[in-house]
Amino acid sequence: xxxxxxxxxxxxxxxxxxxxxxxxxxxxxxxxxxxxxxxxxxxxxxxxxxxxxxxxxxxxxxxxxxxxxxxxxxxxxxxxxxxxxxxxxxxxxxxxxxxxxxxxxxxxxxx
Numbered sequence: 203x204x205x206x207x208x209x210x211x212x213x214x215x216x217x218x219x220x221x222x223x224x225x226x227x228x229x230x231x232x233x234x235x236x237x238x239x240x241x242x243x244x245x246x247x248x249x250x251x252x253x254x255x256x257x258x259x260x261x262x263x264x265x266x267x268x269x270x271x272x273x274x275x276x277x278x279x280x281x282x283x284x285x286x287x288x289x290x291x292x293x294x295x296x297x298x299x300x301x302x303x304x305x306x307x308x309x310x311x312x313x
Contacts, residue, residue: 212274216288219278235279243283247276 222232235243254269261269278288301309 212278213288215275216278216282219275219282223282232279232282235276236283240280240283243276243280247273247280250276 219232222230223236225233227234227237235246250269250273254266254273257266257269281288281291
């Protein structure tokens with residue numbers, strides 16, 4: 203259990219998703235999502251991305267924070283459905299820090 207002073211992190215969320223993935227779908231929304239498969243997890247992530255974008259341009263700050271939280275949760279569930287860890291995503295992000303964003307984007311267009 204985390205001490206009261208410790209901040210909840212995205213790694214804590216990933217761990218919680220790992221734990222909830224082992225629970226019964228009767229008590230775990232995470233397990234229920236995973237049982238529906240990658241395509242359904244991706245669809246839910248897309249819905250949350252759309253809702254986050256709408257909140258960014260048309261809602262208040264608190265609503266955007268709530269939608270961004272939903273989006274990050276559903277991204278981590280989707281990654282779990284594909285057996286991809288946050289550490290793997292972080293490694294990909296770190297690799298991108300060695301060049302500018304514009305150069306990295308241009309390199310992807312040519313591959």
